[in-house]
Amino acid sequence: GAVVSQHPSWVICKSGTSVKIECRSLDFQATTMFWYRQFPKQSLMLMATSNEGSKATYEQGVEKDKFLINHASLTLSTLTVTSAHPEDSSFYICSARGLVEPMEQYFGPGTRLTVT
Amino acid sequence: SQKIEQNSEALNIQEGKTATLTCNYTNYSPAYLQWYRQDPGRGPVFLLLIRENEKEKRKERLKVTFDTTLKQSLFHITASQPADSATYLCASRGGGYNKLIFGAGTRLAVHP
Numbered sequence: 058g059a060v061v062s063q064h065p066s067w068v069i070c071k072s073g074t075s076v077k078i079e080c081r082s083l084d085f086q087a088t089t090m091f092w093y094r095q096f097p098k099q100s101l102m103l104m105a106t107s108n109e110g111s112k113a114t115y116e117q118g119v120e121k122d123k124f125l126i127n128h129a130s131l132t133l134s135t136l137t138v139t140s141a142h143p144e145d146s147s148f149y150i151c152s153a154r155g156l157v158e159p160m161e162q163y164f165g166p167g168t169r170l171t172v173t
Numbered sequence: 174s175q176k177i178e179q180n181s182e183a184l185n186i187q188e189g190k191t192a193t194l195t196c197n198y199t200n201y202s203p204a205y206l207q208w209y210r211q212d213p214g215r216g217p218v219f220l221l222l223i224r225e226n227e228k229e230k231r232k233e234r235l236k237v238t239f240d241t242t243l244k245q246s247l248f249h250i251t252a253s254q255p256a257d258s259a260t261y262l263c264a265s266r267g268g269g270y271n272k273l274i275f276g277a278g279t280r281l282a283v284h285p
Contacts, residue, residue: 063216091272100262100277101217150216152273161207162264162273164216 059085061153063165070141070172077137078168080151086131087153091162092124094147101150107134141172175201179263179276186253186283194248194279196263203265206246208237211260211278220261221248253283 060083070076080090088109093101105121107113107128115121123145125137134153138145150167154160176199186192196206205224209217223230223239223246230237236249250257263276 059219061216100275103272106272148214152216161219161222163219164209167214167216169214 059083059153059155059161059163061151061163061165063151063168065168066166067169068171070170072142072172073140075137075139076141076170077135078149078151078170080134080136080153080165082132082153082163085153085155087134088131088156089154090128090134091152091154092126092134092136093150093152095150095167096147104136138170141170143172146170146172175199175274177263177265177274177276179261179279181279182277183280183282186281188254188283188285190253192250192253192257192281192283194261194263194281196246196248196276198244198246198265202241206237206239206263206265207273208235208246208248209262209264211262217262250281253281255283255285257281258283 062081064079068076090107092104095101103116104119105113105115105126107126109128109131113126123139128134148167148169151165152162154162178197180195205222207222208220211217221232221237223237234251238247260278260280262278264273
């Protein structure tokens with residue numbers, strides 16, 4: 058199956074700093090990528106949808122100025138958590154979808170962010 | 174609103190038995206359903222996709238059915254093994270919406 062990678066797999070940062078997470082589709086082109094966050098024992102919560110070359114669409118309640126998304130190419134999307142606070146600590150997962158129907162959606166392994 | 178429900182939060186079965194997980198959808202008609210496996214601390218792994226015009230799909234010990242009359246998909250793992258223990262998620266896109274709608278997941282535990 059298709060592979061989506063994420064980097065880093067875990068990161069610890071101090072409150073007030075910014076953290077960038079990269080998501081790559083390794084063996085397919087993805088016009089659409091998604092960013093999710095997941096709290097312990099809960100299901101995935103969609104944060105935003107990004108299409109290559111255009112602005113991301115954020116879900117209600119997600120601050121676009123805090124969670125900056127860049128989808129610069131068909132294989133790379135980045136999520137930057139700006140001015141991170143401890144409540145931003147979570148598991149962030151990206152996902153990518155192929156170009157051709159039925160467009161299965163593949164997920165990265167996730168990034169564990171801890172803000173101290 | 175469009176909704177996907179996985180009826181069982183948790184399912185415990187004995188090794189070697191068949192595990193059957195249920196996914197029901199309401200207020201829309203998805204063109205296809207996707208099933209994922211998620212292990213703790215990992216992202217979901219794609220398992221199977223079944224289209225609305227397919228009654229059944231198989232992959233090794235996995236079988237998925239799609240019943241548009243009952244608005245339901247069943248996910249079966251035959252000859253289950255302890256290594257199959259994980260959370261299984263049902264998801265779909267429907268009605269022209271761009272994003273996947275997820276069920277809450279069923280946590281499967283296979284006991285030796």
